[in-house]
Amino acid sequence: MRVLATYNIKGGVGKTATAVNIAYLAARDGFRVLLWDLDPQSAATFLFRVQPKVKGGGKALVAGKRPVDDAIKATDFPNLDLLPADFTYRNLDLHLDSERKPATRLRALLAPLRREYDLVVLDCPPSISLLSENVLHAADLLLVPLIPTTLSVRTLEQLTEFIAGFDGKRPRILAFFSMVDGRKRLHREIAEELRASRNDVAATAIPSLSAIERMSVGRQPVAALAPRSQAARYYCELWLEARDRARLGVSQARGQTGSAPG
Amino acid sequence: MPSHLREFVLSGDALAAGDSLPRLDDPRLDFAIGGSSRTVRRTWFDTFDWRLFRAGLTLELVAERGGGEFVLTGRDGDTAAAAPAGGQGEARIRFPCLVEALPLGQLREHLAPVTGVRALLPIVKATSSLREYRALNADEKTVAVVTVERMTVTQPRHRDAGARLTVRPLRGYDAQAAKLADSLSDAPGVEPAATTAFESALKAVDRKPGDYTGKIDVRLTAEMPAAFAVAAILDALFDTVEVNLPGTIRDIDTEFLHDLRVAVRRTRSVLKLAGSVLPDATVSRYAPEFKWLGDLTTPTRDGDVYLLSYPAMAAQLVAATPDELAPFHDYLAQQRAAAFGQLARGLRGKRFAELVGNWRLDLDKISAAPRPRPPAGAFAARRITTAHQKVLRRGAMIGPDSPSEALHDLRKRCKELRYLLEVFASLHDPSQQWHAIREMKALQDCLGEYQDTQVQHAGLHEFAARMMGERRAPAATLLAMGEIAAKLAERANAARREFAGRFAEFASPRGQARIAALTKAGT
Numbered sequence: 001m002r003v004l005a006t007y008n009i010k011g012g013v014g015k016t017a018t019a020v021n022i023a024y025l026a027a028r029d030g031f032r033v034l035l036w037d038l039d040p041q042s043a044a045t046f047l048f049r050v051q052p053k054v055k056g057g058g059k060a061l062v063a064g065k066r067p068v069d070d071a072i073k074a075t076d077f078p079n080l081d082l083l084p085a086d087f088t089y090r091n092l093d094l095h096l097d098s099e100r101k102p103a104t105r106l107r108a109l110l111a112p113l114r115r116e117y118d119l120v121v122l123d124c125p126p127s128i129s130l131l132s133e134n135v136l137h138a139a140d141l142l143l144v145p146l147i148p149t150t151l152s153v154r155t156l157e158q159l160t161e162f163i164a165g166f167d168g169k170r171p172r173i174l175a176f177f178s179m180v181d182g183r184k185r186l187h188r189e190i191a192e193e194l195r196a197s198r199n200d201v202a203a204t205a206i207p208s209l210s211a212i213e214r215m216s217v218g219r220q221p222v223a224a225l226a227p228r229s230q231a232a233r234y235y236c237e238l239w240l241e242a243r244d245r246a247r248l249g250v251s252q253a254r255g256q257t258g259s260a261p262g
Numbered sequence: 263m264p265s266h267l268r269e270f271v272l273s274g275d276a277l278a279a280g281d282s283l284p285r286l287d288d289p290r291l292d293f294a295i296g297g298s299s300r301t302v303r304r305t306w307f308d309t310f311d312w313r314l315f316r317a318g319l320t321l322e323l324v325a326e327r328g329g330g331e332f333v334l335t336g337r338d339g340d341t342a343a344a345a346p347a348g349g350q351g352e353a354r355i356r357f358p359c360l361v362e363a364l365p366l367g368q369l370r371e372h373l374a375p376v377t378g379v380r381a382l383l384p385i386v387k388a389t390s391s392l393r394e395y396r397a398l399n400a401d402e403k404t405v406a407v408v409t410v411e412r413m414t415v416t417q418p419r420h421r422d423a424g425a426r427l428t429v430r431p432l433r434g435y436d437a438q439a440a441k442l443a444d445s446l447s448d449a450p451g452v453e454p455a456a457t458t459a460f461e462s463a464l465k466a467v468d469r470k471p472g473d474y475t476g477k478i479d480v481r482l483t484a485e486m487p488a489a490f491a492v493a494a495i496l497d498a499l500f501d502t503v504e505v506n507l508p509g510t511i512r513d514i515d516t517e518f519l520h521d522l523r524v525a526v527r528r529t530r531s532v533l534k535l536a537g538s539v540l541p542d543a544t545v546s547r548y549a550p551e552f553k554w555l556g557d558l559t560t561p562t563r564d565g566d567v568y569l570l571s572y573p574a575m576a577a578q579l580v581a582a583t584p585d586e587l588a589p590f591h592d593y594l595a596q597q598r599a600a601a602f603g604q605l606a607r608g609l610r611g612k613r614f615a616e617l618v619g620n621w622r623l624d625l626d627k628i629s630a631a632p633r634p635r636p637p638a639g640a641f642a643a644r645r646i647t648t649a650h651q652k653v654l655r656r657g658a659m660i661g662p663d664s665p666s667e668a669l670h671d672l673r674k675r676c677k678e679l680r681y682l683l684e685v686f687a688s689l690h691d692p693s694q695q696w697h698a699i700r701e702m703k704a705l706q707d708c709l710g711e712y713q714d715t716q717v718q719h720a721g722l723h724e725f726a727a728r729m730m731g732e733r734r735a736p737a738a739t740l741l742a743m744g745e746i747a748a749k750l751a752e753r754a755n756a757a758r759r760e761f762a763g764r765f766a767e768f769a770s771p772r773g774q775a776r777i778a779a780l781t782k783a784g785t
Contacts, residue, residue, distance in 0.1 A: 081433060
């Protein structure tokens with residue numbers, strides 16, 4: 001089982017759209033996928049038409065009083081399950097802090113799901129917190145959406161430095177440009193410069209497209225709602241890059257497609 | 263069915279509605295068609311003697327355009343193992359086949375200890391047309407998949423197997439799916455399914471799971487004329503011969519022939535020990551015919567016994583290697599193939615066809631006008647007592663220096679007693695019968711081990727001589743065979759040492775009382 005997280009300290013950069021589409025595309029390729037919506041705003045949960053409610057809330061989940069397994073809901077797509085958001089997740093930092101080994105608690109919670117899923121996708125709220133630290137420790141690959149601005153680039157450098165200070169397991173990084181406006185010269189220049197100076201920036205960039213925004217109306221991943229759209233194509237390319245970076249072999253896809261509604 | 267699935271059978275109005283859903287009076291739920299209807303081919307497998315069914319397992323091949331999958335389910339309907347059925351580039355599995363023909367993996371590991379030496383056969387085949395619906399909640403989120411299935415059995419013959427409706431909850435939506443299932447069960451023409459799809463398919467072709475067993479299934483009463491009872495037993499035994507015939511001739515697995523042989527041996531014993539109530543002409547006409555039939559089957563069965571025990575023999579080698587023994591395996595396989603050719607010719611021949619035709623007719627004549635006396639209960643008790651006394655007498659005469667023939671003869675007498683107990687089983691109390699058979703079995707196992715290992719030991723010498731004569735025995739092979747012969751001799755000696763204790767137990771007052779109790783109860 002691999003863990004992939006969409007992470008950025010900033011909000012509104014396309015983390016949820018990426019998490020939802022990557023999870024959907026991985027499931028479509030036959031991987032058994034769990035998407036955990038860790039954001040109390042519950043956007044990913046909403047997109048899959050699931051109620052943002054977890055029995056016992058985040059506290060029971062983090063304390064292990066309710067097994068993670070019990071809270072999982074099937075989505076309407078084969079091989080893709082969702083661990084919904086809950087408004088109590090806003091206090092996850094507090095709950096994590098009261099646990100032993102608080103920085104790696106999330107990783108411990110995911111361990112029992114190893115046999116059931118090939119891939120876990122974590123959709124994180126925008127913050128620097130104990131929760132984000134947990135996500136960084138749990139993830140094998142961080143998908144970092146960047147708006148092509150100088151400040152965003154600085155954030156990526158800070159994140160890289162922070163991870164470099166970890167003992168033992170460190171997640172790999174795959175940064176990608178998001179909400180790109182191809183008409184803006186600054187966007188193009190920043191993207192080119194960063195790709196030239198780092199080897200962890202994806203070739204794929206996700207432009208700012210209305211089809212992505214329409215996901216919240218159709219309440220489906222864009223790759224399902226409009227599979228032939230430009231947006232779907234970009235996410236497909238990003239998924240392939242992420243798959244290779246996470247070292248997920250095609251032979252590891254053990255789910256069977258076509259058995260559930262879709 | 264799995265605990266989380268709810269299945270229904272459709273009849274009347276619900277069935278008349280084709281593959282659409284029964285009408286629901288629940289405004290909270292809506293349905294969406296889950297895709298175009300599709301056709302699935304379903305094949306269920308088991309061994310001829312229903313080993314999977316008896317172990318609470320169901321093996322199904324579900325195939326549709328684009329591929330198929332073997333699914334093994336347990337008693338609770340949950341999947342125990344699954345495997346793709348012949349993906350692209352893989353050889354298709356040809357059934358019937360032994361479990362070894364399946365690809366290595368979890369499915370084969372689950373099946374192997376259950377099926378043993380028996381082949382997997384397609385028991386029933388069906389074609390199902392499926393229409394899926396998604397049950398949606400107020401958020402238009404799917405909470406369950408509802409499938410309407412219309413099934414037609416295609417093999418062994420075409421029959422309509424009715425329509426079923428399945429409610430499969432999506433993970434995390436069990437409560438909402440249960441409400442939906444409750445609403446559906448209130449609709450006219452919708453009844454909870456009491457049987458699985460497999461059982462429905464079998465029922466459509468008038469079969470029941472577990473409908474074959476090698477045991478004698480006749481219901482006798484103590485008062486009925488013994489002639490009538492004996493004719494019924496012989497009739498049932500010939501059923502077993504006939505039902506195992508196609509599998510024997512097709513050489514599907516070794517146990518068809520084994521069961522056929524046991525039925526023939528039992529027939530011969532019944533003719534010998536209970537034939538006095540039958541017309542003399544019948545016994546004198548058919549006893550030689552069944553001896554011929556038994557003899558016809560012996561060389562092939564002997565080959566089977568060697569080949570079945572070969573892997574264990576090869577694994578026991580200490581000084582020699584299995585490779586060195588391999589020419590012996592090739593020789594055995596060739597001998598067995600030649601013997602089987604003769605057997606198949608015999609079973610397809612005129613003499614056997616006449617036996618089949620005439621035997622039933624003559625048994626019918628006996629059943630139509632049986633000698634009124636003696637009654638079956640008293641007759642069976644007398645015959646069992648006589649056979650029991652004979653075993654006790656002959657066994658008591660065997661000492662440490664007795665020739666091996668004395669033990670072989672005792673084994674035959676034990677078999678006769680065992681057959682009598684079994685063919686008249688329906689006259690006995692089942693619990694007493696079980697105890698008596700268990701007692702006998704311990705003695706028979708010991709005698710069987712002694713004789714079989716001796717016979718195999720002698721056979722090994724004979725094979726070695728013949729292989730040498732035919733220049734097919736490298737020195738290393740002969741040495742390996744010698745090692746096996748030594749092991750067989752060891753086993754024979756151990757069985758011989760064990761015999762005295764086993765017989766003492768059988769002949770003890772408690773052991774004798776067990777048989778006596780049966781004969782008393784039967785009269």
